[in-house]
Amino acid sequence: MTDSKLIFVAQVGGAFGVKGEVRITAHTAEPMALVGYSPLLRADGSVGLTLVSARPDKAGVVARVKEIATKEQADALRGLKLYVPRDRLPALGDEDEFYLTDLIGLEARDADDAVLGRVKAVQNFGASDMLEIAPAAGGTTWYLPFTRGAVPDVRIADGWLRALRPAETGEPEPGEG
Structure with a gap:
């Protein structure tokens, strides 16, 4: 391809x-x-x-x-x-491997498979990678840390990822704690 x-x-x-x-x-x-x-x-x-x-x-x-x-x-x-x-980038050897750019455009789904939105961009403001999510219903984009706790499942081939907001993972909201 x-x-x-x-x-x-x-x-x-x-x-x-x-x-x-x-x-x-x-x-x-x-x-x-x-x-x-x-x-x-x-x-x-x-x-x-x-x-x-x-x-x-x-x-x-x-x-x-x-x-x-x-x-x-x-x-x-x-x-x-x-x-x-x-x-021109090296081929990836494993179906679980991907480039961050592969996340752009994926559906972001919650734990019940409801579509929250789509990954608009992957940003890094200095601390770690953040997914910028454009809500399915429109409105302001929001950010999700790209961590195993917040994004436990990535299905590139299927076009979606699991997106759990900090309140759902038990992690503190950005700026808390």
């Missing part, structure tokens, strides 16, 4: 040094994998950065890229989000 959906994998942090190297924050399990995914794309599918060489850094990699020759050019790209087509 070929899937050309673009997956967010990295973001430009800005210049590193004065010779045109760029710091790239990786959102991959192995930051150096970015080299193998090169060229990294912009959200519109056009080439963003072509990594020529890279070395590990605390948040990702420091790279020399084809499109950047100066510190000023690197700084001008600060914040640029970088993507790869889904079909």
Whole structure:
């Protein structure tokens, strides 16, 4: 199956040094994998950065890229989000394995199988991954921690996941306790 959906994998942090190297924050399990995914794309599918060489850094990699020759050019790209087509990511070996992006669009069902909504996005505000749920009845989206207690069952192939709000799991609501 070929899937050309673009997956967010990295973001430009800005210049590193004065010779045109760029710091790239990786959102991959192995930051150096970015080299193998090169060229990294912009959200519109056009080439963003072509990594020529890279070395590990605390948040990702420091790279020399084809499109950047100066510190000023690197700084001008600060914040640029970088993507790869889904079909360029490594195949997963187990049906229980999935990428976080696979959760987007799944139905969120409660313990009685009632549809609560759909996963709109997977966010990480610094502490852990959170599922942003768009309610089936419309209205404001809400967040659910992506933990085993709050999401005990994920059925990618069937198009749904079990979503238990903190009150149903016994976990404190965010901001409590």
